[in-house]
Amino acid sequence: MAKLDNKVAIVTGGAGGIGAGIVRAYVKENAKVVIVDIAEEKGKALSDALNEQGYETVFIKTDLTDKASLQACVDEVIATYGQIDILVNNAHASRMQGFLDITEEELELSMKTGFFATFYLSQMVIPYLKETKGNMINFGSGAAMKGDKNQGSYVVAKEAIRGMTRVIANEFGEFGIRANLISPIAYSEGVEQWKEANPEYYEKVLEGIPLRRFGDVEHDIGPAAVFLASEDSKYITGQTLMVDGGSIKIY
Template sequence: MKMKSKTVIITGGGKGIGFGVATAFAKEGADIVITGRQESALAAAKEKLESAYGIRVGYVAGDLGLEETAPKVVAKAIEMTGRLDVLINNAQASKSGVMLADHTKADFDLAINSGLYATFFMMRAAFPYLKETQGSVINFASGAGLAGRLGQSSYAAAKEGIRGLSRVAATEWGEYGINVNVVCPLVETEQLKKWKEEYPDVYAKTIKGVPLGRFGDAEKDIGRTCLFLASEDASYISGETITLQGGSGLRP
């Protein structure tokens, strides 16, 4: 129970990668606040986590790209437990697959607002409380930015902006004992499973580019790494980008 008596905020925690990460923290005893746009998904996630692991789960439905949402999320955590120990910025929307020359300003705004601005707003709102606990921030970026992947221009721009923001925060917040790190996951999602069924040959070709021969598991691979980064064991790690891509995210 490494996270017993700890409070964790996970954006986009109602489903997908975020729910996998939330499950990993719930198994270690953390109380959790999750966010997302769909209240029904958040309510279902809350019920699953509380009934399975006996923890407290709060949620806030809303658009994190709006400046007023982040303070509400942080206030929910403080109201629920009186503290905040870990902030995980996972939520992101984008027009993936749209080529750069075909992007509209609205497409670009979607990625920047839901990713970069949302991360900035959440970090700023959480900072006073993370100072009190000498807490941790874990931000999600992507191999799309590291590798410049086709059809990912706005998404990559948002994710690389998050990496730059994280490095500056690691520098500025180190004196308060707050460590800030970035993870770049490659995860088997429901969308990916559907893609595997529809395009098995392309899937098989893609898997060949992953040395470990599989996509990551949201809870066991991504969530457990986030647990490590939020633990005392990783208190001296800050400003780093960790690629969780089965060996396919190699970089100097």
């Protein structure tokens, strides 16, 4: 038996990067996966390619910064499958900037794609997770836990997501719902672009990884996301799981 048999999973930012890695890992455990992303071509191509291989996915074009688009997405998932078992709030867009120069636009980009999308989707999906005793996985960051300089707009959104994850774990544990957070490091398209713009920062991050490499989106982050979504982690909630090659230790 596969670990996610008969489960319906929503993965935001599922068209690329870590999200696409999780989509691939989930379908291989027999989940039906809803790929949610603004990148229509990439999302459709991934969905079509996986469906051709015999997996079950659907792509729903969604702008995470738009609450109406989030509601339309959830409504479509329910109309299609009638249930939601797993919500992976993975997508997050942001720009690096010195604290005093962070613009309203930059702050809004990070808060809207990261924090507000995670917050509103959680509010919209938790009633369905109550029915399935489902679970959710949110995304944090080691840079946010350390408070890296020039990452202000990203850090505030990420740590708000972590706080919210603990609230959800406490508030909905009695309904059998679990909420955990992954803090990853992986070589995604986003990291590739960031590396080009910030080669020194990239080298510094790499030097700080005891396992001496960036993770693989499907084969390093995917299994952790399968674990937290499956019965294997049924007594784990409200936790931050560092899937970062050992970069950050939480004692």
